[in-house]
């Protein structure tokens with residue numbers, strides 16, 4: 019059946035893509051409504067009969083779900099804006115496609131849950147006694163029972179950046195190859211939901227605690243400053259009804275309104291403030307914290323988005339300790355990371371807060387384990403668990419039923435909610451969390467994330483079936499961070515010299531993190547910084563044994579080590595500088611990693627060493643992952659490449675304010691005047707000049723085609739192509755000197771040549787093909803990927 023819709027969409031994609039591009043060009047004009055598609059509207063429509071799913075194996079279902087997500091992402095943003103324009107037949111069609119994909123995704127998720135046994139396990143609990151414990155709405159397995167999803171809510175155009183169709187590529191081609199490629203990031207940014215925390219930290223490291231690594235991070239200064247200049251709380255109008263039928267995105271379709279509510283007048287406030295001061299020893303709330311706490315105590319669903327270090331944890335930790343509130347008892351916090359759970363539990367227990375973990379642990383010390391206590395019927399305010407444990411364990415399910423029965427189930431908290439919606443869908447159990455709402459419709463859910471743009475937010479709300487959630491969002495701007503991108507030297511020795519020089523001159527006695535791509539690199543960089551530059555660097559990654567981790571943590575705690583060279587799996591600390599020795603794989607990762615700097619509000623530096631070759635390395639890793647058995651589907655690889663392209667666009671942009679680019683990724687408008695020269699581009703003297711290099715790009719495409727046609731080699735290496743285009747002389751290029759494009763770029767600066775080639779690669783007009791020679795060495799050859807785009811270029 020998915021094949022049917024995919025075929026249908028594939029047929030329409032090109033036409034819709036053209037339409038979308040057209041709309042983007044004319045978004046200010048009313049005439050776009052009358053724009054016609056290039057192909058006649060099909061009368062064929064696939065049915066909503068999804069019985070085919072029943073026969074599909076789990077792997078295929080996951081793949082299908084991922085593809086459906088991909089399609090939805092592509093079509094949703096534009097449809098949200100225009101779906102109301104009913105006179106535009108094609109846009110109506112677009113919204114019908116999305117509805118259909120929605121229904122399909124519901125059905126696939128349900129089937130996955132059935133196969134994984136999640137629902138079956140829950141049902142197996144429903145013997146006579148247990149069934150009576152369940153709410154009357156307890157759903158039966160059966161796709162027929164599925165409520166049909168309402169249409170997606172209208173949303174602002176700013177969410178349109180996830181479109182990655184051929185049409186948008188064509189659009190970008192004609193406009194983006196410019197001195198100031200600001201438009202690139204507009205079009206190439208893709209909705210995040212990215213794994214902010216790498217796989218190697220997942221479940222692999224149940225015993226690591228970050229205790230020793232946590233600095234005193236009183237962030238008051240930063241957050242007070244933020245409070246002053248962040249926009250008002252955005253709240254969706256809350257609904258009084260808590261027993262409404264579960265609705266997906268439609269539940270959020272009511273337009274947001276700005277309203278100020280005096281939360282200090284709420285009946286919960288006296289207890290809230292007493293716990294804030296007495297238990298947490300804090301004097302006041304940061305932006306949105308009180309709103310969030312009051313809403314959850316009032317039994318409402320909450321979606322809470324705040325930048326890293328914004329104080330999300332307090333929003334569920336504090337209400338968990340309240341005895342007032344509509345729901346009482348245990349707060350279950352669902353977190354994807356074992357190391358984060360361990361860290362949170364031990365930090366809270368040090369403060370005298372009764373937090374427990376509900377995970378599979380090999381730790382001999384079971385003092386923090388929730389299970390034995392819950393079995394004994396002890397009342398535990400705060401229990402951290404993983405989605406797998408919560409949904410997959412019969413024992414845990416027994417206990418949840420029991421707590422619910424006794425009205426001792428206070429709320430579910432989904433931390434790092436951006437994990438929902440990525441590929442790997444992604445931890446399947448995260449994607450299955452929608453079942454919480456189905457099983458316990460009247461238990462409030464709180465979703466927290468530090469990284470989500472508009473379409474990701476919609477995905478989260480929909481997947482968790484949040485009901486009229488109170489949405490609290492905060493500006494992502496980190497005004498105390500200085501962003502800088504530097505050209506990465508090709509020799510590692512030179513890179514280390516630059517890094518060491520920067521640290522010695524700017525941060526001699528400060529703490530900092532250096533991010534590397536691989537564990538080996540991480541170890542090597544730390545060692546060489548120690549040995550060759552006398553810097554107190556230690557490596558840290560999830561592949562280390564427990565003793566080495568402990569030693570490095572101790573060295574950090576006692577000040578012997580000031581610099582941590584890490585992969586992305588490093589526990590939370592406050593540092594004065596973050597250096598990316600290799601670029602991040604996506605903008606979310608980059609934002610999270612740089613966000614480690616200056617969590618105390620003091621000015622801090624974020625330096626990215628960028629080389630296009632790193633992007634190629636990552637691209638190859640994405641296309642050819644080590645674990646071939648776990649290779650994402652092609653569509654997902656494409657999405658990851660697009661996310662990578664957003665970082666390339668960011669890093670290679672030498673003109674636009676970095677802050678604007680970063681915040682745009684989170685759908686946040688930012689006036690570059692507010693940057694106050696706190697990024698390298700804003701500090702550059704002179705004015706920005708826009709240049710259109712479309713013609714040059716066309717020449718490049720033609721030249722590469724001509725070179726490929728006359729080459730007797732296995733392929734055209736990137737350097738060879740550039741040499742020919744520049745008009746290099748000598749024997750190596752002699753085969754190509756007669757071509758019309760030879761030396762066509764002789765007057766261009768070499769950086770401009772690099773940027774044009776980069777943009778052609780990331781616009782999918784050029785691609786690279788990797789071949790391995792007989793002696794095992796790999797070569798990257800440049801090819802024209804999409805000839806049809808070439809003809810569009812010349813139109």
Ligand SMILES: Nc1ncnc2c1ncn2[C@@H]1O[C@H](COP(=O)(O)OP(=O)(O)OP(=O)(O)O)[C@@H](O)[C@H]1O
Pocket residue numbers: 235236237238300301302303304307324325326327328329330331332468590
């Ligand atoms: N109201 C407050 N006043 C002062 N400090 C606060 C307040 N709320 C939270 N903090 C402190 O801010 C720091 C960061 O909080 P927290 O770890 O909850 O951030 P987070 O939003 O979860 O960040 P991340 O996304 O990085 O996990 C902690 O040290 C916490 O104690």
